[in-house]
Amino acid sequence: MEEMHRTFAALSDPTRCAILEMLADGEKTVMDIAVPFAMSQPAISRHLKVLEDAALITRRIDGAKRPCALSPAGLEQLEQWATKLRKSMARNYDRLDAVLAAMPPVEKDTP
Amino acid sequence: MEEMHRTFAALSDPTRCAILEMLADGEKTVMDIAVPFAMSQPAISRHLKVLEDAALITRRIDGAKRPCALSPAGLEQLEQWATKLRKSMARNYDRLDAVLAAMPPVEKDTP
DNA sequence: TTGTTATATAACATTAATGTTAAGTAAATC
DNA sequence: GATTTACTTAACATTAATGTTATATAACAA
Numbered sequence: 001m002e003e004m005h006r007t008f009a010a011l012s013d014p015t016r017c018a019i020l021e022m023l024a025d026g027e028k029t030v031m032d033i034a035v036p037f038a039m040s041q042p043a044i045s046r047h048l049k050v051l052e053d054a055a056l057i058t059r060r061i062d063g064a065k066r067p068c069a070l071s072p073a074g075l076e077q078l079e080q081w082a083t084k085l086r087k088s089m090a091r092n093y094d095r096l097d098a099v100l101a102a103m104p105p106v107e108k109d110t111p
Numbered sequence: 112m113e114e115m116h117r118t119f120a121a122l123s124d125p126t127r128c129a130i131l132e133m134l135a136d137g138e139k140t141v142m143d144i145a146v147p148f149a150m151s152q153p154a155i156s157r158h159l160k161v162l163e164d165a166a167l168i169t170r171r172i173d174g175a176k177r178p179c180a181l182s183p184a185g186l187e188q189l190e191q192w193a194t195k196l197r198k199s200m201a202r203n204y205d206r207l208d209a210v211l212a213a214m215p216p217v218e219k220d221t222p
Numbered sequence: 223t224t225g226t227t228a229t230a231t232a233a234c235a236t237t238a239a240t241g242t243t244a245a246g247t248a249a250a251t252c
Numbered sequence: 253g254a255t256t257t258a259c260t261t262a263a264c265a266t267t268a269a270t271g272t273t274a275t276a277t278a279a280c281a282a
Contacts, residue, residue, distance in 0.1 A: 001132070008122035013240080017116045024199035030259060043241055045260060064249040064258045070200045075193050082190040088135035089181045124270080141229060154271055156230060175228045175279040 004081050007074055010054035015039065016047050020056060020070065027069040115192050118185050121165035126150065127158050131167060131181065138180040 011017055019033055034044040048068060051057045056074035059066050122128055130144055145155040159179060162168045167185035170177045 005123055005125045005128045008119045008128070009239095011119035012116055012123040014116045015240095017119070020196060021112070024196055024203075026203045031257090039240095040242065041258085042243085042260075046240080049260090066259065070196060072197065072200065075197045075200070079190055079193040079197065082186050082193065085131060085135055085181060086183065086186045086190065089183060089186070092135075092137045092181075120269095126270095142227090150270095151272065152229075153231080153273085157270080160230090177229065 001081055001084070004077070007054050007056070007078055010050050010056055010074075011078075013047065013050075015044075016051055019044075019047060019051065023057065023068060023070045027067045029065045029067050033068065112192055112195070115188070118165050118167070118189055121161050121167055121185075122189075124158065124161075126155075127162055130155075130158060130162065134168065134179060134181045138178045140176045140178050144179065 011020075015037060018037075022028060022033060022036075030041065030045060030048065033048070034041045037044060048057065048059070051068075052059055054074055055071055055077075057068050058071045059068050122131075126148060129148075133139060133144060133147075141152065141156060141159065144159070145152045148155060159168065159170070162179075163170055165185055166182055166188075168179045169182045170179050
Protein backbone atom coordinates (compact mmCIF):
# COMPACT_ATOMS: atom_id res chain seq x y z
CA MET A 1 0.00 0.00 0.00
CA GLU A 2 2.93 2.29 -0.50
CA GLU A 3 2.27 3.37 -4.07
CA MET A 4 -1.40 4.06 -3.56
CA HIS A 5 -0.95 7.73 -4.34
CA ARG A 6 -0.19 6.79 -7.96
CA THR A 7 -3.63 5.30 -8.31
CA PHE A 8 -5.17 8.32 -6.63
CA ALA A 9 -3.22 10.69 -8.85
CA ALA A 10 -4.69 8.92 -11.87
CA LEU A 11 -8.14 9.61 -10.45
CA SER A 12 -7.50 13.19 -9.37
CA ASP A 13 -8.61 14.63 -12.71
CA PRO A 14 -12.34 15.11 -13.41
CA THR A 15 -11.97 14.01 -17.04
CA ARG A 16 -10.38 10.73 -16.00
CA CYS A 17 -13.05 10.04 -13.38
CA ALA A 18 -15.71 10.67 -16.02
CA ILE A 19 -13.94 8.33 -18.45
CA LEU A 20 -14.01 5.53 -15.88
CA GLU A 21 -17.70 6.13 -15.28
CA MET A 22 -18.33 5.94 -19.05
CA LEU A 23 -16.49 2.64 -19.16
CA ALA A 24 -18.80 1.22 -16.51
CA ASP A 25 -21.20 0.73 -19.46
CA GLY A 26 -18.64 -1.46 -21.20
CA GLU A 27 -15.79 -1.27 -23.66
CA LYS A 28 -15.35 1.90 -25.76
CA THR A 29 -12.89 3.09 -28.42
CA VAL A 30 -10.75 6.20 -27.99
CA MET A 31 -13.06 8.20 -30.26
CA ASP A 32 -16.21 6.97 -28.47
CA ILE A 33 -14.65 8.31 -25.31
CA ALA A 34 -13.35 11.58 -26.78
CA VAL A 35 -16.53 12.82 -28.49
CA PRO A 36 -18.53 13.91 -25.40
CA PHE A 37 -15.62 15.95 -24.02
CA ALA A 38 -14.83 19.54 -25.00
CA MET A 39 -11.23 18.59 -25.52
CA SER A 40 -8.92 17.41 -28.30
CA GLN A 41 -8.51 13.70 -28.97
CA PRO A 42 -4.76 13.75 -28.19
CA ALA A 43 -5.63 15.07 -24.74
CA ILE A 44 -7.95 12.09 -24.23
CA SER A 45 -5.27 9.71 -25.46
CA ARG A 46 -2.96 10.96 -22.77
CA HIS A 47 -5.60 10.61 -20.09
CA LEU A 48 -6.09 7.02 -21.21
CA LYS A 49 -2.38 6.36 -20.90
CA VAL A 50 -2.42 7.64 -17.33
CA LEU A 51 -5.36 5.36 -16.50
CA GLU A 52 -3.66 2.38 -18.13
CA ASP A 53 -0.39 2.98 -16.25
CA ALA A 54 -2.39 2.99 -13.02
CA ALA A 55 -3.97 -0.38 -13.92
CA LEU A 56 -7.41 1.21 -13.94
CA ILE A 57 -8.14 0.34 -17.56
CA THR A 58 -6.88 -2.17 -20.14
CA ARG A 59 -6.60 -1.63 -23.88
CA ARG A 60 -6.70 -4.25 -26.60
CA ILE A 61 -5.91 -3.96 -30.31
CA ASP A 62 -8.68 -4.35 -32.86
CA GLY A 63 -7.34 -3.27 -36.24
CA ALA A 64 -6.87 0.47 -36.11
CA LYS A 65 -8.99 0.70 -32.98
CA ARG A 66 -7.88 0.47 -29.36
CA PRO A 67 -10.93 -0.43 -27.28
CA CYS A 68 -10.63 0.40 -23.58
CA ALA A 69 -12.28 -1.35 -20.65
CA LEU A 70 -12.26 -1.07 -16.88
CA SER A 71 -9.64 -3.20 -15.16
CA PRO A 72 -10.35 -4.91 -11.84
CA ALA A 73 -6.77 -4.55 -10.52
CA GLY A 74 -6.72 -0.85 -9.68
CA LEU A 75 -10.32 -0.69 -8.52
CA GLU A 76 -9.94 -3.57 -6.09
CA GLN A 77 -6.74 -2.11 -4.67
CA LEU A 78 -8.56 1.17 -4.14
CA GLU A 79 -11.49 -0.44 -2.41
CA GLN A 80 -9.23 -2.45 -0.13
CA TRP A 81 -7.18 0.54 0.90
CA ALA A 82 -10.27 2.54 1.86
CA THR A 83 -11.73 -0.44 3.70
CA LYS A 84 -8.53 -0.99 5.65
CA LEU A 85 -8.44 2.60 6.92
CA ARG A 86 -12.14 2.68 7.70
CA LYS A 87 -11.79 -0.49 9.76
CA SER A 88 -8.78 0.84 11.68
CA MET A 89 -10.87 3.85 12.49
CA ALA A 90 -13.70 1.67 13.76
CA ARG A 91 -11.24 -0.31 15.90
CA ASN A 92 -10.04 2.95 17.47
CA TYR A 93 -13.59 3.87 18.42
CA ASP A 94 -14.08 0.44 19.97
CA ARG A 95 -10.92 0.86 21.99
CA LEU A 96 -12.08 4.27 23.16
CA ASP A 97 -15.45 2.80 24.15
CA ALA A 98 -13.65 0.16 26.16
CA VAL A 99 -11.63 2.81 27.99
CA LEU A 100 -14.75 4.85 28.75
CA ALA A 101 -16.57 1.76 29.95
CA ALA A 102 -13.69 1.00 32.32
CA MET A 103 -13.84 4.47 33.91
CA PRO A 104 -15.34 4.88 37.37
CA PRO A 105 -19.14 5.28 37.19
CA VAL A 106 -18.88 8.73 38.83
CA GLU A 107 -17.04 10.09 35.80
CA LYS A 108 -19.27 8.21 33.39
CA ASP A 109 -22.68 9.01 34.86
CA THR A 110 -22.40 12.59 36.17
CA PRO A 111 -23.94 14.94 33.53
CA MET B 112 -20.31 11.01 -7.48
CA GLU B 113 -19.45 14.05 -9.52
CA GLU B 114 -16.89 15.63 -7.22
CA MET B 115 -15.04 12.43 -6.52
CA HIS B 116 -11.89 13.75 -8.15
CA ARG B 117 -11.52 16.25 -5.28
CA THR B 118 -11.23 13.37 -2.85
CA PHE B 119 -8.77 11.62 -5.13
CA ALA B 120 -6.73 14.79 -5.59
CA ALA B 121 -6.40 14.99 -1.81
CA LEU B 122 -4.97 11.46 -1.85
CA SER B 123 -2.71 11.92 -4.86
CA ASP B 124 0.24 13.05 -2.75
CA PRO B 125 2.43 10.44 -1.03
CA THR B 126 2.80 12.58 2.10
CA ARG B 127 -0.96 12.85 2.50
CA CYS B 128 -1.48 9.11 2.01
CA ALA B 129 1.16 8.46 4.64
CA ILE B 130 -0.53 10.91 7.02
CA LEU B 131 -3.82 9.04 6.70
CA GLU B 132 -2.06 5.76 7.38
CA MET B 133 -0.47 7.29 10.50
CA LEU B 134 -3.89 8.38 11.68
CA ALA B 135 -5.16 4.82 11.41
CA ASP B 136 -3.42 4.39 14.80
CA GLY B 137 -5.57 7.13 16.27
CA GLU B 138 -5.62 10.87 16.86
CA LYS B 139 -2.38 12.84 16.48
CA THR B 140 -1.34 16.49 16.82
CA VAL B 141 0.18 18.47 13.97
CA MET B 142 3.66 18.13 15.43
CA ASP B 143 3.23 14.38 16.04
CA ILE B 144 2.47 14.12 12.37
CA ALA B 145 5.19 16.46 11.15
CA VAL B 146 8.18 14.96 13.00
CA PRO B 147 8.67 11.77 10.91
CA PHE B 148 8.62 13.70 7.63
CA ALA B 149 11.65 15.42 6.10
CA MET B 150 9.57 18.51 5.61
CA SER B 151 8.76 21.77 7.38
CA GLN B 152 5.78 22.09 9.72
CA PRO B 153 4.03 24.67 7.52
CA ALA B 154 4.11 22.17 4.66
CA ILE B 155 2.40 19.57 6.86
CA SER B 156 -0.16 22.13 8.00
CA ARG B 157 -1.13 22.71 4.42
CA HIS B 158 -1.40 19.01 3.69
CA LEU B 159 -3.72 18.71 6.67
CA LYS B 160 -5.89 21.50 5.34
CA VAL B 161 -6.23 19.68 2.02
CA LEU B 162 -7.23 16.47 3.83
CA GLU B 163 -9.74 18.34 5.99
CA ASP B 164 -11.32 20.09 3.00
CA ALA B 165 -11.77 16.67 1.39
CA ALA B 166 -13.53 15.38 4.54
CA LEU B 167 -10.82 12.78 5.03
CA ILE B 168 -9.82 14.05 8.48
CA THR B 169 -11.38 16.13 11.24
CA ARG B 170 -9.59 18.50 13.60
CA ARG B 171 -10.63 19.50 17.07
CA ILE B 172 -9.28 22.22 19.35
CA ASP B 173 -7.43 21.29 22.53
CA GLY B 174 -5.77 24.41 23.91
CA ALA B 175 -2.95 25.28 21.56
CA LYS B 176 -3.12 21.82 19.96
CA ARG B 177 -5.21 20.75 16.98
CA PRO B 178 -5.50 16.96 17.14
CA CYS B 179 -6.39 15.31 13.83
CA ALA B 180 -8.30 12.08 13.29
CA LEU B 181 -9.58 10.07 10.35
CA SER B 182 -13.08 10.98 9.24
CA PRO B 183 -15.48 8.32 7.98
CA ALA B 184 -17.18 10.60 5.41
CA GLY B 185 -14.49 10.71 2.73
CA LEU B 186 -13.34 7.13 3.23
CA GLU B 187 -16.83 5.69 2.86
CA GLN B 188 -17.50 7.74 -0.24
CA LEU B 189 -14.25 6.43 -1.71
CA GLU B 190 -15.07 2.84 -0.95
CA GLN B 191 -18.56 3.16 -2.42
CA TRP B 192 -17.34 4.72 -5.64
CA ALA B 193 -14.82 1.94 -6.23
CA THR B 194 -17.40 -0.70 -5.37
CA LYS B 195 -19.93 0.76 -7.77
CA LEU B 196 -17.51 0.66 -10.70
CA ARG B 197 -16.26 -2.80 -9.87
CA LYS B 198 -19.82 -4.10 -9.77
CA SER B 199 -20.71 -2.49 -13.11
CA MET B 200 -17.70 -4.22 -14.54
CA ALA B 201 -18.86 -7.56 -13.16
CA ARG B 202 -22.34 -6.99 -14.62
CA ASN B 203 -20.77 -6.41 -18.03
CA TYR B 204 -18.97 -9.74 -17.82
CA ASP B 205 -22.21 -11.47 -16.85
CA ARG B 206 -23.95 -9.92 -19.84
CA LEU B 207 -21.16 -11.07 -22.12
CA ASP B 208 -21.41 -14.57 -20.67
CA ALA B 209 -25.14 -14.56 -21.42
CA VAL B 210 -24.51 -13.54 -25.01
CA LEU B 211 -21.90 -16.25 -25.44
CA ALA B 212 -24.18 -18.86 -23.89
CA ALA B 213 -26.95 -17.91 -26.32
CA MET B 214 -24.70 -18.44 -29.33
CA PRO B 215 -25.18 -21.56 -31.49
CA PRO B 216 -23.20 -24.54 -30.08
CA VAL B 217 -21.17 -24.75 -33.31
CA GLU B 218 -19.56 -21.37 -32.59
CA LYS B 219 -19.20 -22.13 -28.90
CA ASP B 220 -17.74 -25.65 -29.08
CA THR B 221 -15.48 -25.70 -32.13
CA PRO B 222 -11.83 -25.16 -30.97
C1' DT C 223 5.07 39.62 31.72
C1' DT C 224 8.14 37.27 29.16
C1' DG C 225 9.61 33.58 26.79
C1' DT C 226 8.32 29.26 24.53
C1' DT C 227 5.40 25.94 22.26
C1' DA C 228 1.84 24.79 18.80
C1' DT C 229 -0.01 26.04 14.76
C1' DA C 230 -1.49 29.06 10.74
C1' DT C 231 -0.73 32.24 6.95
C1' DA C 232 1.87 34.86 3.36
C1' DA C 233 5.15 35.48 -0.25
C1' DC C 234 7.84 33.31 -3.31
C1' DA C 235 10.58 29.80 -6.40
C1' DT C 236 10.40 25.37 -8.63
C1' DT C 237 8.25 21.57 -10.70
C1' DA C 238 4.69 18.97 -12.71
C1' DA C 239 0.07 18.52 -14.98
C1' DT C 240 -3.00 19.72 -18.58
C1' DG C 241 -4.25 21.48 -22.65
C1' DT C 242 -3.05 22.92 -27.65
C1' DT C 243 -1.44 22.20 -32.40
C1' DA C 244 1.49 19.75 -35.68
C1' DA C 245 3.31 15.76 -37.43
C1' DG C 246 3.79 10.44 -37.64
C1' DT C 247 2.09 5.53 -38.21
C1' DA C 248 -0.82 1.96 -39.38
C1' DA C 249 -5.26 0.03 -40.70
C1' DA C 250 -9.55 0.73 -43.54
C1' DT C 251 -11.86 2.22 -47.58
C1' DC C 252 -12.42 3.92 -52.17
C1' DG D 253 -2.39 2.88 -54.65
C1' DA D 254 -4.34 7.06 -52.73
C1' DT D 255 -7.13 8.88 -49.21
C1' DT D 256 -9.35 8.72 -44.95
C1' DT D 257 -9.86 7.08 -40.26
C1' DA D 258 -8.03 5.90 -35.69
C1' DC D 259 -4.77 6.77 -32.80
C1' DT D 260 0.04 8.16 -30.82
C1' DT D 261 3.91 11.15 -30.03
C1' DA D 262 6.35 15.62 -29.74
C1' DA D 263 6.97 20.46 -28.72
C1' DC D 264 5.26 24.06 -26.35
C1' DA D 265 2.47 27.53 -23.26
C1' DT D 266 -0.23 28.02 -19.12
C1' DT D 267 -1.67 26.87 -14.67
C1' DA D 268 -1.58 24.65 -10.34
C1' DA D 269 0.80 22.03 -6.62
C1' DT D 270 4.46 21.65 -3.42
C1' DG D 271 8.08 23.06 -0.85
C1' DT D 272 10.77 26.95 1.57
C1' DT D 273 11.44 30.80 4.83
C1' DA D 274 9.55 34.61 7.38
C1' DT D 275 5.99 36.29 10.11
C1' DA D 276 1.59 36.18 12.95
C1' DT D 277 -1.36 34.42 16.72
C1' DA D 278 -2.76 32.20 20.65
C1' DA D 279 -2.04 29.16 24.61
C1' DC D 280 1.19 27.64 28.08
C1' DA D 281 4.97 27.90 31.47
C1' DA D 282 8.20 30.34 34.18
